[in-house]
Structures are given as structure tokens and as C-alpha cells.
Amino acid sequence: xxxxxxxxxxxxxxxxxxxxxxxxxxxxxxxxxxxxxxxxxxxxxxxxxxxxxxxxxxxxxxxxxxxxxxxxxxxxxxxxxxxxxxxxxxxxxxxxxxxxxxxxxxxxxxxxxxxxxxxxxxxxxxxxxxxxxxxxxxxxxxxxxxxxxxxxxxxxxxxxxxxxxxxxxxxxxxxxxxxxxxxxxxxxxxxxxxxxxxxxxxxxxxxxxxxxxxxxxxxxxxxxxxxxxxxxxxxxxxxxxxxxxxxxxxxxxxxxxxxxxxxxxxxxxxx
Amino acid sequence: xxxxxxxxxxxxxxxxxxxxxxxxxxxxxxxxxxxxxxxxxxxxxxxxxxxxxxxxxxxxxxxxxxxxxxxxxxxxxxxxxxxxxxxxxxxxxxxxxxxxxxxxxxxxxxxxxxxxxxxxxxxxxxxxxxxxxxxxxxxxxxxxxxxxxxxxxxxxxxxxxxxxxxxxxxxxxxxxxxxxxxxxxxxxxxxxxxxxxxxxxxxxxxxxxxxxxxxxxxxxxxxxxxxxxxxxxxxxxxxxxxxxxxxxxxxxxxxxxxxxxxxxxxxxxxxxxxxxxxxxxxxxxxxxxxxxxxxxxxxxxxxxxxxxxxxxxxxxxxxxxxxxxxxxxxxxxxxxxxxxxxxxxxxxxxxxx
Numbered sequence: 001x002x003x004x005x006x007x008x009x010x011x012x013x014x015x016x017x018x019x020x021x022x023x024x025x026x027x028x029x030x031x032x033x034x035x036x037x038x039x040x041x042x043x044x045x046x047x048x049x050x051x052x053x054x055x056x057x058x059x060x061x062x063x064x065x066x067x068x069x070x071x072x073x074x075x076x077x078x079x080x081x082x083x084x085x086x087x088x089x090x091x092x093x094x095x096x097x098x099x100x101x102x103x104x105x106x107x108x109x110x111x112x113x114x115x116x117x118x119x120x121x122x123x124x125x126x127x128x129x130x131x132x133x134x135x136x137x138x139x140x141x142x143x144x145x146x147x148x149x150x151x152x153x154x155x156x157x158x159x160x161x162x163x164x165x166x167x168x169x170x171x172x173x174x175x176x177x178x179x180x181x182x183x184x185x186x187x188x189x190x191x192x193x194x195x196x197x198x199x200x201x202x203x204x205x206x207x208x209x210x211x212x213x214x215x216x217x218x219x220x221x222x223x224x225x226x227x228x229x230x231x232x233x234x235x236x237x238x239x240x241x242x243x244x245x246x247x248x249x250x251x252x253x254x255x256x257x258x259x260x261x262x263x264x265x266x267x268x269x270x271x
Numbered sequence: 272x273x274x275x276x277x278x279x280x281x282x283x284x285x286x287x288x289x290x291x292x293x294x295x296x297x298x299x300x301x302x303x304x305x306x307x308x309x310x311x312x313x314x315x316x317x318x319x320x321x322x323x324x325x326x327x328x329x330x331x332x333x334x335x336x337x338x339x340x341x342x343x344x345x346x347x348x349x350x351x352x353x354x355x356x357x358x359x360x361x362x363x364x365x366x367x368x369x370x371x372x373x374x375x376x377x378x379x380x381x382x383x384x385x386x387x388x389x390x391x392x393x394x395x396x397x398x399x400x401x402x403x404x405x406x407x408x409x410x411x412x413x414x415x416x417x418x419x420x421x422x423x424x425x426x427x428x429x430x431x432x433x434x435x436x437x438x439x440x441x442x443x444x445x446x447x448x449x450x451x452x453x454x455x456x457x458x459x460x461x462x463x464x465x466x467x468x469x470x471x472x473x474x475x476x477x478x479x480x481x482x483x484x485x486x487x488x489x490x491x492x493x494x495x496x497x498x499x500x501x502x503x504x505x506x507x508x509x510x511x512x513x514x515x516x517x518x519x520x521x522x523x524x525x526x527x528x529x530x531x532x533x534x535x536x537x538x539x540x541x542x543x544x545x546x547x548x549x550x551x552x553x554x555x556x557x558x559x560x561x562x563x564x565x566x567x568x569x570x571x572x573x574x575x576x577x578x579x580x581x582x583x584x585x586x587x588x589x590x591x592x593x594x595x596x597x598x599x600x601x602x603x604x605x606x607x608x609x610x611x612x613x614x615x616x617x618x619x620x621x622x623x624x
Contacts, residue, residue: 074498092491093612094559095484096299103488104499106481116479142296146612 003066005030005199006051006082006168011060013046020046022224024060028168028199028216033190035210036203037243038220044203047220048172051201052084053077064168083161084170087177091157093146097130097138098123100145101160129159133189151182155189162193169193170201175209187213207239219243299611301552302564304603308550308596309571316574320581329581331458337573338466340547341566342521343540345473346514348548348565352477353510354490354557355404355411359396360518360544362422364537367392367522369430369439372532376441377434386447386523393519394512396422401508419541427534437534441526452527462524469517474562486510490557546593547572550600552607559608571596 004027013021021043028034038044049055050062053071062069064080071077074084092100098119099106107118107125123141130138135155138148145153154174161169171190175183190213194200204210210217217234219227219242227234227242234242260266297303316324323329343360350357367389375385396418403414430437443452453461477483488496489503497503518540526532551568553560575596579589 075500078498078500092488092495092558094554094608095487095491099484099487100491103484103496104501106484108481111479114475114479115481116475117481117484142299144299144612 007063009061033200035214042220043223081167083166085157098141101126301561304607305567316578324581333573333577335460338462341569344544344547346517347544352560358415359418361541363518364522366426367519368526368532372439372441389523393515397512397515401511405504451524
């Protein structure tokens with residue numbers, strides 16, 4: 001682990017007069033999960049969009065394998081092996097599993113003088129890759145993506161990214177819309193991707209999920225990196241406090257405490 | 272961390288679902304609903320229309336309508352699957368009719384020159400539509416509505432300037448007539464065979480070539496499609512040129528069939544093509560549809576449109592039936608689409624957790 005796979009140094013981003021990100025520096029290594037924690041509006045989405053080539057930085061340096069890179073489009077980012085999977089999988093609900101797995105990179109075969117889309121092979125590969133991630137319920141690649149559960153869609157998107165050789169996998173709130181069981185499954189898939197040597201950037205505001213899979217954590221608050229620590233260095237409570245802006249939480253607790261003292265141990269009425 | 276219980280139920284399940292006909296594969300086809308609609312409409316008119324409707328000349332009457340509409344509806348359907356509309360077909364048809372009639376009829380140029388000029392007009396309008404839609408990012412409804420009127424104005428203006436009339440005669444040689452404008456067996460327009468050719472070409476494109484996948488993806492989610500490396504702009508322009516070309520073909524062959532061209536023909540194709548495509552199970556917002564569905568939708572529309580003359584009913588009721596049919600078709604297609612999405616075979620191999 002000499003040079004990190006992806007390294008950000010002092011990244012700044014502003015939209016006109018509004019500064020969204022200040023001096024963000026991050027490192028991600030192969031086979032490691034970096035959890036990016038932060039409350040809504042902390043700048044997580046902006047950072048993802050910079051990494052995936054949607055936005056350009058205002059200033060700062062981005063390196064992959066020690067070489068400086070700049071992405072002018074999402075296409076360039078994915079050519080560098082950066083794949084982004086969004087909350088709902090970002091796939092096409094009315095396309096079949098096989099077709100959406102291979103969008104833009106369809107397998108073809110010769111049929112007489114014609115080159116035709118190889119549906120059978122596409123379906124086989126898509127189903128096999130999903131099975132490798134533990135989705136055994138799907139056996140028919142002709143099924144429509146819209147019929148999959150949220151977790152299965154995530155699995156499909158992650159399987160797709162890994163199949164096409166992504167070296168950095170950005171997961172944007174993959175567990176936010178899922179039930180407990182499904183979320184656990186997606187977390188397992190994240191670990192499987194990590195085992196394959198993929199660098200995973202896992203964006204979430206669920207501290208429990210982050211602690212389950214993360215090796216390395218960064219907390220964003222109002223566009224700045226408030227903390228950067230490795231697994232085991234901070235407890236869950238400390239992280240939650242950090243994310244909520246630390247003292248704000250403490251202040252609220254103190255207020256409730258003093259209210260309870262003043263009102264014979266009754267908590268304040270709500271509403 | 273618990274390890275996955277990856278109980279591999281052998282390789283059998285991976286290829287299991289019965290090849291060919293299963294309920295799942297049937298429900299998942301976009302044309303299932305439209306097939307039911309076609310059968311219902313056919314039975315209805317066979318019953319009320321009697322033997323005349325089912326006779327060869329009865330069939331010819333709606334097949335001829337279906338052929339002309341179908342050649343336009345197929346590329347328009349592809350555009351709709353890709354998430355776009357094309358209203359300009361309504362004036363590309365008369366524009367190309369007038370082009371071939373003026374070039375070959377009025378000025379007496381050789382027939383192939385007139386035909387190429389007419390097709391060129393269609394390609395050019397399609398190209399302009401495509402460029403405008405891609406560059407301005409305006410809804411294609413507005414863009415093609417604008418070109419619809421612009422082309423209508425140009426056709427009228429130029430016809431008056433060049434030929435001094437809104438109607439031009441077009442005598443054509445026997446070969447052209449044979450290929451583009453005759454009645455086979457005295458009843459069936461030769462356009463029918465061209466329609467079959469277009470069905471084969473477009474059907475191959477949509478379901479067998481990779482471009483079909485691109486079209487579905489473009490209609491499903493343009494941004495994701497572009498990020499996946501699909502040249503969405505070129506694809507959009509190509510699809511518009513396809514619909515321009517096919518509309519021009521219909522206009523040109525109409526002029527050859529009827530030996531004359533009028534400035535005002537073709538308006539009915541604007542909505543009829545959209546109706547045929549929607550009855551055929553194509554999702555109006557894009558991302559879903561099939562060529563078989565579009566063909567079935569075209570047949571259904573034509574049967575209602577022509578079948579009414581074989582019944583005892585007043586022909587004025589045909590539009591009412593089409594309106595009701597359209598609504599019923601959209602509702603039914605919605606139902607089938609939802610079934611297709613939620614359809615899952617009863618878990619055969621346990622499934623996960």
C-alpha cells in the first residue's frame with residue numbers, strides 16, 4: 001500500500017459565490033472501504049459528482065495511482081475505472097436484466113452476414129454475476145429490472161460495475177431505501193467487492209452500516225472534512241455526535257436535562 | 272459477519288425457465304395487450320360486418336390503410352420508444368408527394384431523380400428535427416410541431432411558386448408503377464410488401480441488433496444511457512432521419528399510386544401513427560415497446576377505421592370507437608406492464624434468505 005489508488009488533495013468547489021466544498025483531502029486504497037459520512041447538505045453529493053466526472057473542481061488535485069487526472073465527463077471517469085451506483089441502482093426499470101447489464105457494451109455474435117445482439121450470452125453472464133454476489137432468486141435474465149427488489153437492483157448495478165472492471169466503486173446511499181435484511185445483503189456485497197480488490201467509497205448517514213463495512217471513515221460537515229479516522233478509533237456515539245455537528249447534540253441533551261430537573265423528571269412536551 | 276448461504280442448486284436453475292412459452296415471458300412481451308385488442312376488434316367487425324368484411328376485398332381495404340400507416344408508425348414507434356415524438360410526419364408526406372410530382376411530373380425529370388429528391392426531403396426534415404431536439408433540448412413535441420407547420424408552409428409556398436398550383440399531376444412509367452404504385456390482384460396496394468420489408472428491418476434493429484438496446488436505454492434514462500457510452504445525440508438524429516425517410520416514402524408512393532399529389536394530404540397520419548403505436552403497447556414516455564406490438568396496433572387501428580363501413584353503423588361512429596379503444600388500450604397496456612414488472616416465478620429454488 002504505497003500509493004493510494006485515488007487521492008484527493010485540497011479539493012474546493014464553489015457554485016458562483018457559494019462554497020460547497022473546502023479543502024477536502026481523501027485517500028482510498030485498493031481493497032478498502034472508505035465511508036463518507038455526513039448529514040444532508042454536508043456536501044457528500046457534490047463530492048461524488050466531482051469523483052464521477054459530473055462536476056469539475058474549482059481547485060485542488062485529483063490523482064489516480066499517483067498520476068494527476070481530471071474528468072471532463074462521466075464517461076472519462078468511468079474510463080478511468082470509477083463507477084458510481086446510485087440509491088435506486090440507476091438502471092432501466094423496463095429493460096430486461098441481461099439488456100440493462102450490458103447497456104452500451106452489448107455482446108454480439110455473427111449471424112450470417114449480420115452482427116446480432118447475443119441475448120443468451122448477455123442473460124447468462126448477468127445472471128451468473130448476480131449469483132456470485134449471492135442473488136440466487138434471479139434465474140431468468142429476461143426478467144425486467146423493475147421487478148427486482150431494491151437490494152437486487154443494487155446488486156445488479158454493483159455486479160455490472162465489477163464485471164466491467166471498475167477499480168473504484170462509489171456507492172451513493174445504497175442502503176438508505178432498503179429494509180434491514182436487504183441492507184445487510186448489500187453490505188455483504190460491498191465486502192465481496194472489497195475482497196476482489198476494488199476500492200469502495202461508501203456514502204451513508206447510517207453509522208451502523210458504516211461501522212459494519214468501513215476500514216476508513218471521513219465525516220463531512222458543511223463542506224469541510226471534520227474528521228478522518230480508521231476503524232476502531234472512534235465509537236458509534238462519538239461518530240453520531242460528530243455528524244450532527246457535535247456540540248449541537250450535546251446542547252440539546254443539556255437542554256433536555258435541565259428541563260427535566262426543573263419539571264420533576266418529566267421530559268418536555270412535544271408539540 | 273455471517274457468510275452467505277450460497278446453496279448452489281446446480282446449474283439447472285440458471286437455464287431453467289422453460290424455453291419458449293411460460294406465463295412470465297408472455298406477460299413480459301409489450302404486445303400481449305395489443306394482441307388481445309386486435310382479436311377483440313377483429314371478432315367484433317367480423318360479426319357486425321359479415322362476409323364482406325372478411326372477404327379478400329374487405330381485407331384489402333384495411334390492409335391498404337394499415338400498410339401506409341404502418342410504414343410511418345414503425346419509425347415513429349422507434350422514436351417513441353427512445354422517448355421522442357415526431358409530429359412532422361403529417362407534412363413530410365405531402366411535401367415528398369409534391370416534390371416527386373414537381374420534379375418528375377411538372378419538370379419532367381426522370382422518375383428516379385424525383386424519387387430520390389422526395390426521399391431527400393424526408394431525410395433533410397428528419398435531420399433538422401434531430402439536430403433541433405439534440406441542440407435545444409426542447410421537448411420534441413414542440414420542435415416537431417414547429418417543423419410540422421414550417422414544412423407545410425414551405426410546401427404550399429414553393430408549390431405555388433414552382434408549379435403554380437396546389438395539385439400536380441404525375442404520370443409515371445410502368446416500372447415505377449409496378450414497384451411503387453400498383454394494386455396487386457386489383458386490390459392490394461404494392462405498399463403492403465414495402466411495409467413487410469420495413470417491419471423486417473425495424474424488427475431486426477430493435478430486437479436483434481445492439482442499436483435496439485441503445486434505443487430502449489435512451490428512452491429509459493437518457494443520462495444513464497449517455498454515461499454508459501451510447502452516442503445518444505447521433506442515435507436521436509438517426510431515428511428522426513428514419514422517420515423522415517419512411518414518411519417521405521409513403522408520400523412519394525401515394526403520389527405514384529394516385530398519379531397526382533396534393534399539398535394538403537397526410538395530416539391524418541400525425542395522430543393516427545401515434546395512436547397505432549400506443550395501442551401497440553409502446554410506453555408514451557419511452558423505454559418500452561416492440562415492433563410486433565406496433566404492427567398489431569396498426570392493424571387494430573385500420574380495422575376499426577375501415578371496418579365501420581362494413582357494418583350497418585354510421586361511419587361517423589368510427590372516431591368514437593377509436594377514442595374508446597385508445598383509452599382501453601392504454602389502460603390494458605399499463606396493467607400488462609405492471610404485471611410484467613412484478614411477475615416473478617413462484618420461487619423454485621428457495622431463493623435467498
